Amino acid sequence: MQIAVIGLGYVGLPLSVEFAKAGLKVVGIDLTESKVNDINSGVSYVLDVPSAHVKELVAKGQLSATSDFSVLLQSDAVCICVPTPLTKTMDPDISFIVSAVTEIQKYLHKGMLVVLESTTYPGTTDELVLPRLAETGLKVGEDFFLAFSPERVDPGNQKFNTRNTPKVIGGVTPLCTEKAVALYKHAVDTLVPVSSASAAEMVKLLENTFRAINIGLANELAIMCDHLSIDVWEVIEAAKTKPFGFMPFFPGPGLGGHCIPIDPLYLSWKLKSYNYTARFIELATNINSKMPEHVVSKINDALNDDRKSVKGSKILIMGVAYKRDVSDVRESPALDIIGLLHKRGAIIDYADPYVPSLHVLNQTLSNYDLAKGVGQFDCVVVITDHAAFDFKPILAQAKLIFDARNALKGQKAPATCRVVKL
Ligand SMILES: NC(=O)c1ccc[n+]([C@@H]2O[C@H](COP(=O)([O-])OP(=O)(O)OC[C@H]3O[C@@H](n4cnc5c(N)ncnc54)[C@H](O)[C@@H]3O)[C@@H](O)[C@H]2O)c1
Structure with missing residues (x-):
């Protein structure tokens, strides 16, 4: 059996690896050339997926990557794991799904199973994907099979991964659900079938x-x-x-x-x-969405208590990834907070062991080396509580810490350091 996975990101790569580990032949399709090259060279760019696993599976011929969609012709099933962001006007941007489905349409063949995994609004599978695939003349539930199965992966979670997180599946027809369950049985321990694709989307x-x-x-x-x-x-x-x-x-x-x-x-x-x-x-x-402003207002008050203004203050942001122990900065509140503080005239540095450089404020900042000490900063702001942060030396050196995560819970601040919590 050959499985194709379209979109080799935080969702598609772990899924591909899990299918490949189960003995299926997996071809990942991605438009980003560097990702395709990395996978084929046995390198993982997703923290939760060790490079050693990718390397071994690539060497065994179980896993490969390409940007050529014609591999779909030889694939028995395809899982769509492309992004579903918002447009500038905050409406769903389903252009990535449309683009992936347009490619599948070219290579859809008898017996093929298509599963949409990207998070989307209820009705996408029935109203957007199905009509495009049906244009080929092939009949759903008879000639090809279509289902929605939401991805629940939680990056950085040490306990739950693709295999041991139960997976919901809703087919367009009962046979579509059956076919999708049969596929995912290879990679996931517990499957939860529901009566329709829309129900699965809503879950x-x-x-x-x-x-x-x-x-x-x-x-x-x-x-x-x-x-x-x-x-x-x-x-x-x-x-x-x-x-x-x-x-x-x-x-x-x-x-x-x-x-x-x-x-x-x-x-x-x-x-x-x-x-x-x-x-x-x-x-x-x-x-x-107003929390970054609340944080900045609290930092402003805390500096004010020290007879300082935000303007001209040196501020260190600790943690810029959107949550602990991941490297992903997409939509991270740290970016908004840095922008708001910069607008008020603060001089910003950041420290994040997972983010070597950060493109923000039309410039690229590099990760501040905490070994240099934090005594020079007017305020240290904890935005993301990475487990790797050692707060003991921070407490010993900082004058003021604003803690947005209660990361300093249980730690005693010396008389030289004031800690303000969210
Ligand atoms: N990241 C998560 O924690 C998470 C968890 C659950 C669900 N999801 C959902 O899963 C979907 C994918 O999210 P992600 O975080 O993996 O995104 P991602 O940006 O990490 O990866 C998406 C990949 O798709 C590729 N791509 C985009 N358009 C393509 C196309 N037309 N053909 C081939 N490749 C294409 C991109 O190059 C990228 O590598 C989204 O709908 C998201 O909401 C994400």
Whole structure:
């Protein structure tokens, strides 16, 4: 069996490797030449996928990469893992899906299974993918098979990976679901079939909307606690001891990554065509997207207490990836915070062990070497709590630390250092 995976990113590469490890022949298709070259040379650019695994699978002939879509002719199944970002006007940008499906259309053949994995609005598989594939004259559920199966990969998660994270699958017809389940059985331990592709699309949006809304609630709680001079972290830690009916979510400097800030907007966009406003999504998006401003306002107040202005202050941002222990800076709130502080005249450096250089403010900043010490900075701002950060020397040298993640929990600051929490 040969499987093609279109899009070899954070989702497509781990999936390809898992299929290949299960003994299937996998051809990854990507338009980015450097990724194709890296894979064929046995190099992984995704932190969770060790290069050694890629190298071994490539050497065995189980895994290869190309930018030539004609390999689809010999492929029994194809999984689409291309990006689904937002346009500048915050509408779904499904152009990557359309482009991938247009290529599949050219090579669709009898017996082929097509699975869309990219997160998207309910109806995409039935209303956008199916009509294009049906134009070939082949009949879905008989000549070819089509399903949606959302990707749940959590980059940086040490416990859950592609294999042990249950996977939801919804086919356009019952036989399509059966075929897709039979394929994913090779790579995933637990499969969860649902009755339709739209239901599967909605499952993914529920999961990420649930997170976005609960993080929005935690962020608003942080703002309310700030007004009331209550420690929000202490409140959540104590509430967390309730053994039922409560699930802790934590505030932070804002949402980041390719999923949580974006996916709920796919759902609210779809509902607009039904003249329905997704109120929870709009409210949470509003609160979450304002968190970088809240952080900057708190940094401004903290510097003010030291008789300093943001203008001219030297500020070190610790962690620019959107979450701990990953290198991905897409939609990272650190970028907004750096932009806002820079606009107010701050002099910015950043330190992130996973991000050697950062393109921001129309320039490329390089990773500050923490071994040089942090005593020269007026404020150290913790945006991402990477496990690799050793806060002991930071506490010993810094004058002021603004901690947006409660990363210094349990650590005692010396009299020379003031710690301000979100
Ligand atoms: N990153 C995550 O944690 C995560 C988790 C769950 C779901 N998702 C969803 O999975 C999808 C993919 O996300 P990702 O993070 O892997 O994206 P990514 O940007 O890391 O990778 C996408 C890859 O697709 C390639 N590509 C783009 N258009 C192409 C085309 N027409 N043909 C071939 N290759 C093409 C790009 O070069 C890139 O390598 C998105 O819909 C995303 O929302 C992502």
